[in-house]
Amino acid sequence: MLTFDGILDVAGALLLIVAALLTLAAAIGLLRFPDPLSRLHAATKPQILGLILVVVAIGLSERSATVLLMLIPVVVLQLLTAPISAHMVGRAGYRNGNIDANSFVVDELAPDVDAAGRADIPGGAWGDEPGVDRTP
């Protein structure tokens, strides 16, 4: 027979295990998947969900509004920045040319690259500095 505090503690410990399993799944995906885009897909799973689970576990363990208020910025910052970094990595991979174009179901960027007239480079125009022509 568990006490109420005991139930909260057990629930928190179970959440920690789920978060750890998410991290393990990401790690295995990182090891087993063949190309950077698939690995990126696996890697971004624990960044948000795992963090939320751990934060809820801390809340269940501490049971204090102050602690929960301090933990909200962690989740919000991660929610804001994780998609940006994932986008930048995917973009770098596409432009770098080390992503197999045959693995795409749809490549919506390619027509735009052709329209920009930069078919000489995978990913086409650099886009970083518009108007700069760096054609060799």
Next chain:
Amino acid sequence: MGGGALMTEQGLIAGLWLVAGIIFAVATLVVLVRLITGPTLLDRLIASDVLLTTLILVAGTEMVINGHTRTIPLMIVLAATAILSSVAVARFVTRTRALPATVRAPGSNDADL
């Protein structure tokens, strides 16, 4: 409720914590394998990102286990600055490919990036 039930309850929680710690350790080792073997810079970048995420999660887990809140500032700072390395390296990769071959460092090639 007797003392035996209390022992069982705490033993159960400690066991769950131990399992979580072991899973985190295995995950970290697997990520390190990808970080070392590569083969491209992007793979290593993604692996180091996962390693940093694991660090944030382990910091939170350690707070639950030891019952303190001292590492919350560490979690906030890590969550805020994790993006910097990804963006910097991603932009470096893009720029290096975009530079003409003569500007690139001798001996470097695209396969290495």
